[in-house]
Amino acid sequence: MTSFLLRRILQMFITLIGISIISWLIITTAPGGPISLTMDPKISPKIIEQMMKNYDLDKPVYQQYFLWIKKLFTGRLYSFKDGRPVLEKIWERIGNTLLLNLVAMTIIFSLAIPLGVFSARKQYSMMDRLTTFGVFLGLSIPGFWLAYLIILGTVELFGYPVLGMRSFVTEGFGAGEIVMDRIWHLLLPAMIMAIHGLAGLSRYTRSSMLEVIRQDYIRTAKAKGVPEETVYYKHGLRNALLPIVTLFGFLIPGLIGGSIIMESVFAWPGIGRLAYQAVLARDYPVVMTINTITAVLVLLGNFIADLLYGVADPRIRYQ
Amino acid sequence: MKTPLLEVRSLTTQFFTEDGVVRAVEDVNFEIHPGEILSLVGESGCGKSVTGLSLLRLIPIPPGKIMSGELLFEGRDLLGLEEREMERVRGNDISMIFQEPMTSLNPVFTIGNQIMEALQLHQNLDKKEARRRAIEMLDRVKIPSPEVRIDSYPHQLSGGMRQRAMIAMALSCQPKLLIADEPTTALDVTIQAQVLRLLKEIQGEMGMAVMLITHDLGVVSEIADRVAVMYAGRIVESGPIEAIFGEMRHPYTRGLLESIPQLEEKKKRLNAIPGQVPNPMDLPTGCKFHPRCHLMIDDCKKEEPPLYPVNKNHFSRCIRWKECC
Numbered sequence: 001m002t003s004f005l006l007r008r009i010l011q012m013f014i015t016l017i018g019i020s021i022i023s024w025l026i027i028t029t030a031p032g033g034p035i036s037l038t039m040d041p042k043i044s045p046k047i048i049e050q051m052m053k054n055y056d057l058d059k060p061v062y063q064q065y066f067l068w069i070k071k072l073f074t075g076r077l078y079s080f081k082d083g084r085p086v087l088e089k090i091w092e093r094i095g096n097t098l099l100l101n102l103v104a105m106t107i108i109f110s111l112a113i114p115l116g117v118f119s120a121r122k123q124y125s126m127m128d129r130l131t132t133f134g135v136f137l138g139l140s141i142p143g144f145w146l147a148y149l150i151i152l153g154t155v156e157l158f159g160y161p162v163l164g165m166r167s168f169v170t171e172g173f174g175a176g177e178i179v180m181d182r183i184w185h186l187l188l189p190a191m192i193m194a195i196h197g198l199a200g201l202s203r204y205t206r207s208s209m210l211e212v213i214r215q216d217y218i219r220t221a222k223a224k225g226v227p228e229e230t231v232y233y234k235h236g237l238r239n240a241l242l243p244i245v246t247l248f249g250f251l252i253p254g255l256i257g258g259s260i261i262m263e264s265v266f267a268w269p270g271i272g273r274l275a276y277q278a279v280l281a282r283d284y285p286v287v288m289t290i291n292t293i294t295a296v297l298v299l300l301g302n303f304i305a306d307l308l309y310g311v312a313d314p315r316i317r318y319q
Numbered sequence: 320m321k322t323p324l325l326e327v328r329s330l331t332t333q334f335f336t337e338d339g340v341v342r343a344v345e346d347v348n349f350e351i352h353p354g355e356i357l358s359l360v361g362e363s364g365c366g367k368s369v370t371g372l373s374l375l376r377l378i379p380i381p382p383g384k385i386m387s388g389e390l391l392f393e394g395r396d397l398l399g400l401e402e403r404e405m406e407r408v409r410g411n412d413i414s415m416i417f418q419e420p421m422t423s424l425n426p427v428f429t430i431g432n433q434i435m436e437a438l439q440l441h442q443n444l445d446k447k448e449a450r451r452r453a454i455e456m457l458d459r460v461k462i463p464s465p466e467v468r469i470d471s472y473p474h475q476l477s478g479g480m481r482q483r484a485m486i487a488m489a490l491s492c493q494p495k496l497l498i499a500d501e502p503t504t505a506l507d508v509t510i511q512a513q514v515l516r517l518l519k520e521i522q523g524e525m526g527m528a529v530m531l532i533t534h535d536l537g538v539v540s541e542i543a544d545r546v547a548v549m550y551a552g553r554i555v556e557s558g559p560i561e562a563i564f565g566e567m568r569h570p571y572t573r574g575l576l577e578s579i580p581q582l583e584e585k586k587k588r589l590n591a592i593p594g595q596v597p598n599p600m601d602l603p604t605g606c607k608f609h610p611r612c613h614l615m616i617d618d619c620k621k622e623e624p625p626l627y628p629v630n631k632n633h634f635s636r637c638i639r640w641k642e643c644c
Contacts, residue, residue, distance in 0.1 A: 216422040222377055223417075224437045224488065225410035228402070238427050314472040315426060 008306070012299045019295040020288070024065045027287055033057065034080045034282045055080055055284075068288055080283045090271065090289060094256060096165065097263070097270035100190055101255045107194040108201055113237075113244070115198075116205025120213060120240075121232060131202070138199035147192050147265045154188070162188050163267040189266040193259060201247070208240040215239070245312045249305025253297035322394075323350035324495055324528050325374070325413075330388035332366075332373045335381060339600040343369040345552040347388075348626075351496065356522065356529040358543035358560075360536065360575070362596055366552040367532045371498045374530075375409055392496075411441040414489035418501035420481035424473040430457075430484040431469035434491050441492045456487040460517060479510035486518065493525060500532045515541055536579055540564060545632075548572050551597055551607035554626070558633030568627075568635035570612050570643050606637070614639050 035051055052058045056067050071077040077086045119128045151162050161167050167181050212218065213236050221235040222228075256271065263272040271290060278286035310316045327349050334341040344366040351357050359367045372378050373385055376397065390397040397408065409415075417423040425433060434453040438444050444452065450469070457465035460483040473481055482502060489497060499518065503511035519542045522529050531543060539546055540560065547557040548571065556569035567573050574592035594611035597603055603610055609619040618638055626634040637643055 216417060216419055217425040219377060220417060220423045220485075220488075221425065221436075223375055223409055223415040224433075225406045225408070225440055226436065227406055235425050235428075239425070242427075313427065314429075315474045 008303055012303060015299060016292075016295055020069075020292055021065065023291045023295075024068070024288060025061070027282075027284060027291075028061050028064070030282070032282055034284065068285065071285070072289060072292075077285045077289065079278075079286050081278070081281050081286075086285045086289045089274065089286065090293070093269055093271050093274050096268065097272065098255060100186065100193070100263075100268060100270060101259075103186060103190040104193040104197070105251060105255065107190060108197040111194075112198050112201035113205050113241075115202040117209055117232060117237060117240075119202070119206040120209035123210065135199040135203050138195045139203075141195075143192060143196060144261050144265050146195070147189070147262065150188065150192065151265070160184070165269060189262055189268060193262050201244070205240065205244060208243055209236060212236050212240040242309070242313050245308050246305040249301045249303070249308055252301035252304065253294055256293065256297055323391075324353045324393065326350045326389070326391040327370075327374070328389040328391065330370065330373055330390065331386040332369050332378060332383060333386050334383045336600075341599045342552055342602065343383075343599060344373060347549075347552070347554055349547050349554060349557065351528045351530055353495065353528055354522075354526045355544045356519075356531055356542055358531045358533060358539045358546045359549060360533060360539055360546055361549035362534060362575075364596055364599065365549040366599075367534075367549050368500050370549070371415065371500050371530065371532050374498060375413060375415055376405055377409075377415075407441065410437045410489070410494070411492045412494055413496045413498065414492070414494040415498040415500065416482075416485050416489045416502050418504050420478055420485050420505060421473075423485060424481060426473055429470050429472055430476070430481075430488075431471075434469075434484070434488045437488060437491050452491065453487070456491050457484065459490075459521065460484070460487045462487070478506055479514060482506060482510075482514055483517065486514075486521070490521060490525065490527075494527060496528045496530065497522070498530045498532070501534070502531070503538060504533070504535070511538070518542065536575060548575070551602055552599065553607060553636065554634075555608065555636045556634065557626075558629070562629070562633045566629075566633075568629045568633065568640040568643055569608075569637045570614050570639075571608050573643065574611075608637075614643060 034055060035048055035057070049058075056064050059067070068077070072086075075085065075087065078084065079086055079089060115131060119131050122128050154160060154162050162185065165182065165185050166178075167185075173181065209232075213232070217239075218231060218235055221231045226235070259270075260272040260276045262268070263270045264276055267273075275287065275290045277283075278290065327347060330344055330347045331342075332344040334343055347366075347370055349357065359370060361367045369378065369383075374390060374397070376385070378385060385398060388398065392408070392412065397405065400408070424430065431450065431453050434456060435446070435449040438449040438452050439446070442449075442452075454465045454469055457468060462468050462480060462483050468476070468480075468484075473484070476484065482505075486502075502518065503514050506514060515538060518529065531538070533539060543560050545557070545559050546563040547554045548563070548569065549555065550571050556563065556567065556572045563572060564576065567576065571592070574590075577590045578592065580589055592611055597607060597610070603620075605618075605620040605622055606612070606615075606624050609615045612619065614637075616639070624636050624638045626636050627638075627640050629635055629640060635643070
């Protein structure tokens with residue numbers, strides 16, 4: 001087990017270096033640069049030269065890469081755009097993204113698994129057909145389109161704002177109203193973000209469960225006199241969840257990495273939107289740092305998924 | 320004559336598939352007395368497993384359905400019970416073990432856990448007591464160092480050990496009837512003999528009745544008291560083991576017995592019954608065995624023969640049973 005852990009951690013480290021080099025290359029070779037985008041034609045070449053120097057852009061690409069790493073670890077990495085420390089910019093948004101995604105994930109898992117089990121138990125029943133229809137509808141509708149539609153609808157019908165984390169004008173609101181306002185602003189994007197995941201995961205649970213309930217050990221459990229509910233939820237679900245458990249590991253990058261589209265649509269001040277704005281502005285330090293954080297989380301998520309699999313399935317033990 | 324433990328009366332089970340109705344079990348009658356081993360014999364697809372599953376009402380519904388019949392267990396018709404009452408019968412009064420010890424145990428629970436589950440369900444034992452009893456059962460089925468093995472997962476045990484664990488699980492609540500569906504088919508021949516001997520031994524100690532479902536006449540001859548031979552969903556001959564092996568009165572039984580290879584004879588080919596098992600969706604008229612039978616006469620095609628009594632407890636579903644064999 002220890003050797004497995006050490007080997008995996010070493011592998012992750014090497015992969016991470018590879019990822020950061022490749023992202024660096026992609027970002028720096030992308031057309032346009034931090035200067036050209038903000039450039040005013042009236043600015044003298046001298047000032048441009050000075051800016052290039054400030055940003056280290058006059059140095060070769062490989063040197064820029066090492067400088068970026070050095071600055072990242074010494075905490076002296078500043079955004080090109082506003083000169084604020086990159087880590088500070090990211091840190092102030094992590095909470096927002098985490099909150100939104102945690103709520104979405106909770107909706108997904110608490111609904112998708114019971115829904116999937118139910119559909120599998122009553123396969124081809126009216127309810128199963130209805131949920132199947134709903135699931136495919138949810139999978140087929142583009143999230144951003146639905147989001148715009150709902151934003152339009154709620155604003156038109158109720159005249160109530162939905163963008164951002166809270167209403168702009170909260171003067172005269174009581175404490176209860178402020179809380180409701182926050183919940184409202186949180187729940188709507190979370191629900192729309194949950195639709196895709198909910199549809200996919202419930203489908204996944206259903207097919208996994210359908211396969212499991214045809215297994216011999218389900219018949220054995222029934223022959224033992226185990227009540228039907230227990231057969232499904234203990235003997236069945238525990239096996240059906242084996243592939244699903246690993247999904248928890250893969251969710252971790254999403255929890256922090258955020259959703260570029262939904263955060264942009266709902267003007268949610270999270271990591272996803274920060275990354276999007278940074279890409280548009282060619283704000284290399286911010287883009288690279290978010291990239292790296294996401295890469296670390298993906299690798300960590302994979303690692304956790306591996307470990308969870310071993311915990312959930314006694315047949316898998318790492319040497 | 321003492322009252323039977325289980326009396327099966329005209330059990331008919333069918334499966335409604337997209338291609339048509341599969342008449343898996345048709346008007347099957349038999350009884351099992353306390354402490355006896357009845358063997359249900361036949362080729363694959365003759366309905367013997369479906370009969371076993373029907374007794375515990377474990378037929379998947381749909382597509383399956385028990386069309387008619389009575390399953391009188393100690394005088395109570397199992398088909399009339401509510402599902403909740405049936406759950407109390409399963410694993411408690413009637414247990415079942417299956418063919419594949421590989422897939423019949425749940426891979427994510429320890430065998431101890433799976434044995435204890437039945438004990439906790441039916442005997443209201445607390446965890447500690449259930450564990451003690453589970454270890455006792457594992458010891459009884461001769462699993463070495465049961466106090467260690469109880470925490471093993473199925474994949475950590477060999478096939479034979481797994482089947483022993485399965486038996487321990489089925490017998491943990493001391494059922495009055497054990498349905499053993501091909502319990503040794505998936506095992507090595509040497510292990511088969513061990514498991515059979517174990518079954519017979521425990522059966523003797525506990526005094527329970529066993530319904531042994533098998534296609535292996537060697538297994539039957541070793542442990543059964545009575546035999547019922549099934550063909551195309553029907554019982555075609557039934558009687559005490561000596562009668563079936565000594566004076567069989569149905570050409571199908573004879574065919575089965577003759578197809579067992581004999582060590583003394585040196586033959587190039589095995590004796591086989593000609594033809595194929597009939598398609599259960601499209602059974603022949605009259606006697607279901609007539610297309611493959613060397614004694615076939617025109618009358619065989621007309622009507623399904625009843626079970627003729629050869630003597631008090633030997634029956635044959637063949638109109639020419641007197642000439643047969």
